[in-house]
Amino acid sequence: MTKTALITGASRGLGAAMALALAPTHHIVAVAKTTGALEELDDRIKEAGGAATLAPMDIANDAAMQTLCRGIFDRWGSLDLWVHCAIHAAPLAPANMIGEKDMSKSIAGNVAATATLITYIAPLLGIDGQAVFLNDPVSGQPFYGAYGATKAAQIALAKSWQAETVKTGPKVHIATPNPMPTATRARFHPGEDRATLHDPTVEAKRILSEFGI
Template sequence: MTKTALITGASRGLGAALALALAPTHHIIAVAKTTGALEELDDQIKALGGAATLAPMDITNEAAMQTLCRGIYDRWGRLDLWVHAAIHAAPLAPAGMIDAKDMAKSVNANMTATATLITYMAPLLGTDGAALFFDDTTSGAPFYGSYGATKAAQIALARSWQAETVKTGPRVHIATPHPMPTATRARFHPGEDRAALTDPKIEADRILAEFNG
């Protein structure tokens, strides 16, 4: 039976790199808001001999996520792996000047959507599946208030789920990626020497080796 990997935030950066790394062994279910980027990813997956199902959706749309999970169940009956790479990166700002709309978007995407998705994914993953999350060492750093606080909350949710499922499954793994030349990082660090950062493909291979080790 073909293994399945759902990647939320699959259109670029680490999510796309992990989709390509997993494509030889998994059918990739790629979720992102950008249709064009998903289509480019699909072409790359096909070039590797793999197959993908594209789901141009917003993870904050609860009805869309319900439809997606029902579709996964109807087609495959289960899910082998969930990779949660989706994140909302609000502009950096001093804690006393955070825009209310930016904070609301951060809470909705990084906290609320993650909590909702865990409730949807747990039955699909069952006892034998696995979930992969990504910590960020910038949480608590100056000017990272809205992003850092909501990212830390997301990882707190993941750690609770991890502790709760040690004996029952699914297996929950939390990786800490090295800095990569992604679009998100470029917004946070304009003008940075991107050549000094780790290529997402290299980082994807490292994380999967750690995950499977």
């Protein structure tokens, strides 16, 4: 029976690399807001001999996530793997100048949506499934207030879930990717020499191998 892997934030960067790395062994359920990028990913997965189900959805939309998870249950009954790559990257700003909209979207996308998804996805993973979260240790650094605080909160949720499921499953993993030339990082570091950064394809394979996936 083909394994299933849900990739939230699958359209670009590490999310797309994770989807492609898993495609030879898993049916990919690819979630992202950008339909065109998902279709490009689907083409690449098909070229590699894999198959995907595209879900152009916003993870902060509760009704959409309910529909997604119910659809996974109705079609497969369970889920083998969840890789959570979706992130809202608010513009860098001094702590006293963070826009209300930027903070609200950061909390909704990075914290509230993650908590909701854990609630919905945990039953699909059961005792044998696995989940992967991606840390970005920038909390407390200058100008990273909105992104850093909400990313840290997201990882705190993942760590709690990880500690709670040691004996019961699913297995919850937290990885810290090396810096990569992603669109998110380019917004934060526009003048950076991208040649010195790590290939997302290599990082995806390294992280999956680290957890025996």
